[in-house]
Amino acid sequence: MADKILKKLKIKVWRQKNAKSKGKFETYTIENVSTGSSFLEMMDILNFQLIEEGIDPIAFDHDCREGICGTCSLYINGRPHGPDTEVTTCQLHMRKFKDGETIVIEPWRARAFPVIKDLVVDRTAFEKILQAGGFVSVNTGGVPDANAIPVAKEDAEESMDAAACIGCGACVAACKNSSAMLFVSAKVSHLAKLPQGKVEAASRAKNMVSKMDELGFGGCTNTQACEAECPKSISITNIARLNREYLKARISE
Numbered sequence: 001m002a003d004k005i006l007k008k009l010k011i012k013v014w015r016q017k018n019a020k021s022k023g024k025f026e027t028y029t030i031e032n033v034s035t036g037s038s039f040l041e042m043m044d045i046l047n048f049q050l051i052e053e054g055i056d057p058i059a060f061d062h063d064c065r066e067g068i069c070g071t072c073s074l075y076i077n078g079r080p081h082g083p084d085t086e087v088t089t090c091q092l093h094m095r096k097f098k099d100g101e102t103i104v105i106e107p108w109r110a111r112a113f114p115v116i117k118d119l120v121v122d123r124t125a126f127e128k129i130l131q132a133g134g135f136v137s138v139n140t141g142g143v144p145d146a147n148a149i150p151v152a153k154e155d156a157e158e159s160m161d162a163a164a165c166i167g168c169g170a171c172v173a174a175c176k177n178s179s180a181m182l183f184v185s186a187k188v189s190h191l192a193k194l195p196q197g198k199v200e201a202a203s204r205a206k207n208m209v210s211k212m213d214e215l216g217f218g219g220c221t222n223t224q225a226c227e228a229e230c231p232k233s234i235s236i237t238n239i240a241r242l243n244r245e246y247l248k249a250r251i252s253e
Helices: 039-052 124-133 153-163 170-174 181-192 201-214 225-229 237-251
Strands: 005-015 024-034 102-106 115-117
Touching: 024 039, 124 181, 124 201, 153 181, 170 181, 170 225, 181 201, 181 225, 181 237, 201 237
Parallel strands: 005 102
Antiparallel strands: 005 024
16 A cells, blocks of 8 residues: 655644753644654654754654664653554554644653653663662573573463563553553563572562652552553563562562
């Protein structure tokens, strides 16, 4: 199917000069956008237009543009990563929008993710959670043979499914409580299912949950909004595993 041209779009975007200033929505018009363009390519075109008009370009995060790094985190028309499923913002294409439509773009809204500028938020809270316990101390020496440590197929698959989490924060943005439980549970699960992760299993669950609470993320109420909006389809069954790991750790104290 040949790409079409969206003759005119209104882009209603959150503008905020810095973390301390008060932000507001600004509306811009962009014309002749190909439906084959990615959403970020549309943002690039809009920024070139703004620069030519003497307006400060819109700040937004991006890196790989291949759905791997998780940095292209935008809240589009009321949904994390926009009106498509199992994609990041950089994988979203303009064919998902209609000619003449108004597209509303916001940053992640969470106390633990303060706005730096425009659509860019500080997500180092995720890194602090990982630093609190997302590691293994097993000395594996050189590169081991692939099957030197037997792992059950089901455990290996569940571990790899959890490890698919890219830490974009869509789960936090989708949650009415800004909970990070899906992210934390994915990081705990992918190590909990492997032999190498057993050494720190108890301290990992306790430390990561404690850090999550300390950083101001909300509690989980199991609405499944996080799973529905996750670009990597991380399952909420990982949250159940995290709860089990945490309870076992507390009982063994």
